[in-house]
Amino acid sequence: xxxxxxxxxxxxxxxxxxxxxxxxxxxxxxxxxxxxxxxxxxxxxxxxxxxxxxxxxxxxxxxxxxxxxxxxxxxxxxxxxxxxxxxxxxxxxxxxxxxxxxxxxxxxxxxxxxxxxxxxxxxxxxxxxxxxxxxxxxxxx
Amino acid sequence: xxxxxxxxxxxxxxxxxxxxxxxxxxxxxxxxxxxxxxxxxxxxxxxxxxxxxxxxxxxxxxxxxxxxxxxxxxxxxxxxxxxxxxxxxxxxxxxxxxxxxxxxxxxxxxxxxxxxxxxxxxxxxxxxxxxxxxxxxxxxx
DNA sequence: AAATACATCACCCAAAAGTATGAATTGAAG
DNA sequence: CTTCAATTCATACTTTTGGGTGATGTATTT
Numbered sequence: 001x002x003x004x005x006x007x008x009x010x011x012x013x014x015x016x017x018x019x020x021x022x023x024x025x026x027x028x029x030x031x032x033x034x035x036x037x038x039x040x041x042x043x044x045x046x047x048x049x050x051x052x053x054x055x056x057x058x059x060x061x062x063x064x065x066x067x068x069x070x071x072x073x074x075x076x077x078x079x080x081x082x083x084x085x086x087x088x089x090x091x092x093x094x095x096x097x098x099x100x101x102x103x104x105x106x107x108x109x110x111x112x113x114x115x116x117x118x119x120x121x122x123x124x125x126x127x128x129x130x131x132x133x134x135x136x137x138x139x140x141x
Numbered sequence: 142x143x144x145x146x147x148x149x150x151x152x153x154x155x156x157x158x159x160x161x162x163x164x165x166x167x168x169x170x171x172x173x174x175x176x177x178x179x180x181x182x183x184x185x186x187x188x189x190x191x192x193x194x195x196x197x198x199x200x201x202x203x204x205x206x207x208x209x210x211x212x213x214x215x216x217x218x219x220x221x222x223x224x225x226x227x228x229x230x231x232x233x234x235x236x237x238x239x240x241x242x243x244x245x246x247x248x249x250x251x252x253x254x255x256x257x258x259x260x261x262x263x264x265x266x267x268x269x270x271x272x273x274x275x276x277x278x279x280x281x282x
Numbered sequence: 283a284a285a286t287a288c289a290t291c292a293c294c295c296a297a298a299a300g301t302a303t304g305a306a307t308t309g310a311a312g
Numbered sequence: 313c314t315t316c317a318a319t320t321c322a323t324a325c326t327t328t329t330g331g332g333t334g335a336t337g338t339a340t341t342t
Binding site: 022026029030036039040043044045046047048049050051090091092093094095123125126127128130131141 | 184189
């Protein structure tokens with residue numbers, strides 16, 4: 001099954017569940033099984049969760065931007081945006097765990113990015129990497 | 142007025158407005174001026190906005206972190222001759238084993254020197270150490 | 283529709299780095 | 313001669329890092 005079809009089904013199911021929830025709540029409300037307060041509360045909670053979900057989805061790119069403002073990334077750079085963020089934090093002397101926490105990714109992901117950076121710069125430890133990145137102008141001194 | 146008081150007032154006003162909106166809507170609903178659908182829609186929209194607002198607030202907080210500040214170092218730190226040699230090789234990106242081989246000392250000795258350097262510069266890993274040493278003029282860039 | 287790059291995460295394993303403690307030797311300074 | 317800092321090394325332990333493989337979801341491009 002293609003990802004496109006998958007998405008349609010996925011969102012279809014989500015919307016169906018949401019609408020069902022709302023309608024069931026409405027029924028319960030109209031039959032006085034549920035109070036208006038409970039009904040409002042339910043809708044509010046669900047809506048807040050939706051708001052949080054979508055804004056985090058949308059702001060995923062924004063979160064990382066501050067680290068990138070200091071140094072403009074060349075479009076033809078072999079280092080990807082995310083890798084550049086990791087690289088910059090690396091050069092500050094942070095541990096992998098600290099980098100992970102700052103970027104809100106798992107330790108494993110940080111390691112994956114680092115491995116990728118290492119292979120791209122032809123290095124095999126962090127100090128060498130920072131040195132190479134500086135000498136090739138990828139990051140500032 | 143202190144920012145603390147300001148915040149209390151700010152959030153108080155916001156909560157008041159929100160509660161008022163909800164209660165007015167409820168009144169309009171109960172007097173059949175507003176349909177249940179409109180009522181639900183209103184609550185949903187407001188809640189989604191709240192969700193978006195708070196999640197962006199939270200993601201802003203992620204960005205500003207204490208890790209990005211420069212590391213303060215003691216000015217009265219005295220690096221011995223041998224420690225300096227280790228430090229210089231360290232800054233070239235060599236591993237402890239490589240440093241040990243170059244200086245004809247054991248791995249343990251290199252580690253000891255490094256521990257000493259770390260405590261003198263107030264650091265706890267090699268990248269931080271190189272950074273601190275450069276910023277305090279102990280070694281060149 | 284398929285290929286590609288990117289970002290994310292997991293698991294495993296091995297090597298390296300870092301921490302703590304103790305100790306022997308040596309050379310310079312008081 | 314004693315004291316002290318510097319250098320050397322060891323042992324033991326924990327944490328961090330690095331390497332390799334594979335998987336998933338998403339977005340973009342062809």
